[in-house]
Amino acid sequence: MRYLPLFFDLSKGPVILVGAGAEARAKLRILQAAGAAIRWHVLSRDDANNAYAKDVELRIGLPGADDFLGAVALVASAGRDIDEELAARSRAMNVPVNIVDRPDLSTFIFPSIVDRGDVVVAIGTGGASPVLARRLRETIEQLLPERIGEFAALMGRYRDRLHALRHRGFSTRQFWERVIDGPIGTLFLAGRSARAEAALILAIERAGLDAPKQGHVQIVGAGPGDPDLLTLKALHALQSADIVFTDDLVSPDILSRVRRDAEIVHVGKRKGQPGIGQEAINRRLVAEAKAGRKVVRLKGGDPFIFGRGGEEREALEEEGIAVTVVPGITAALGCAAEAGLPLTFRKEATRLSIVTANTAEGAEKIDWSGLTDRATTVAVYMGLTTASAVRDGLVAAGRDPRTPVAVLARGTRPDSHAITGTLSHLPALAAAAGQGPALIVVGDVVAHSRAWKEAVGHLEAAE
Known part of the structure; x- marks a missing residue:
């Protein structure tokens, strides 16, 4: 900036x-x-x-x-x-x-300006592209309600009256969020300003008098790394959170979307490194929700695919905590799409199996026997450090060592890297991919990816 x-x-x-x-x-x-x-x-x-x-x-x-x-x-x-x-x-x-x-x-x-009275949006490109700024302004013009400036003016007129009641110990931020997102905002933007103002006055008079409500937890999938792959619902959760518990795999660009004054707590666990245990994470989530806070549990990819989101949901519901799950784009989908790698292909690959190499027993103990059919694409999560065991297990079970494979490292991030080869060379490919996170894809569909075709083109040019 x-x-x-x-x-x-x-x-x-x-x-x-x-x-x-x-x-x-x-x-x-x-x-x-x-x-x-x-x-x-x-x-x-x-x-x-x-x-x-x-x-x-x-x-x-x-x-x-x-x-x-x-x-x-x-x-x-x-x-x-x-x-x-x-x-x-x-x-x-x-x-x-x-x-x-x-x-x-x-x-x-x-800047390029969207003017709605008390609501002004400024769009700048550092002077590099006024045309782009104008296009963005046109898009925002369409999104902003026509009466949003008048709504801001209404809230401004009653701001001091609400602040005078802060001795009651309630959160003014949460109060205004309820006004904006609830019936009062709906009434005003629909043109029923008198009823909206009357409802706002009543809400201010009641502020802090009702028993504090218990908070809730949203288990949110952050996607594979690119912040533009966040869902709108995930972005809304990040913008309304009081506290966010995040995994290590969540990229800094995504964390920059969290509301500025929200607390961010890192609770990530990396293989071979000490970290907070799952039970401790569950206790923190419960405690913060019971304190009335809006809690987000933020996970890379999708929280219900190797993210232990199901365990956390059950732990919270056992304590009577309201839980919402916001799905995210899982690595197999996001990283493969970036690499131009179709996970299924008509008449070639009709099944997709998603497995993790990070098990309590180790990758050597995984039963690979059901993944040997050529029509099955195998997406292996957390397999970068156990690539040898993944290769040995699949080959021993009957998978052809000449099967195309891809290692998709840091997918959808600025430093993403895709490298392809055959199953027999998987350990060397994993080593060449660099540090994770990484996804391993095994199957004939890899031959349809851009990385495979580029590698073949380089070989042909060398010959």
Whole structure:
């Protein structure tokens, strides 16, 4: 993030605008919409004759030193040499400056704006692509309800009244979340503002008087690593959580989607390393829910596929805790899709088996006998460090050692890596893939993947 988004209070002083062209006039309209006191400097009398604008102080000539005193900002589009001089003078006077289409001379830039009154959304691309910013604005315009600004204004009018009742010991954040997500918000956005306001007044009067409600737990699948693969329901859970218990396999990019003031607790367990036990995790989840907090248990992939989500759900329900499970894209689906590897293929692979090599007895004890048919694709989770045992078990059970395999390391993440070969060479492939997490795919479908075809192309080119 190169630019920090800020909102200027333009009532604190004048904004200096320099220039009379189309770019300057466009900025004039934006500044007027924001209620700015504008001091408009044009460079000639001819410009002044064509520069009428209501409630704007018009001056001819460049601003002098006295004009910079107390100014909130300077915006200019007056020509290259003049703009460079104005930028230098603004920085010397500690006045924020925007030179139109010259981010190299500017200390701030204008975002693309969605204006809903008290609700303003600013979209910036660091000046790199105004067209992209405009496209994003159009998308957000469609998503935001037309009355959302008026709704924000309503809540603002009653904010102080609610804060005066904080001695009752309730969470104002949770109160407003119930207002926004519940019937009051629905009524207001549907145009029934009087009923919504009456319901809000009653809710404020009752705030903190009712017995505190027990919290609940959401067991959320984070997907294989790419934050764009989070479901909307998962994102909503992360944004509304009071506390998040996360596994080590959850990527930092996904954790950045958690509400900023939520507590994040790392409870991940790695093979061969000490970590918090499952019973201790269950006790923490129960305790936080009984304290009335919104709890998220965040797991890589899908919580019900080798994520012990089922164990945690049962432990919570035994304690009377309400539990919601939010599924995620499991590694077999997400990583294979990124690699262009179909897990099933008509007339070739009609079954998919998902197994884990990380068992209490060890990968050597797994019964591989049901996974030898060529029509069965085998997706092996947590098999990177036991690749030799996976190969030996499948070959001993009857799987052809020439079967294509893929090791998909760190799938869907920026440093993802796919490497292919045959089952007989699986240990070497696993070693070459680097550190995990990684998924092993065994089956003829691997030959349809991009990585396999690229490897074959390289061999043919070498020959």
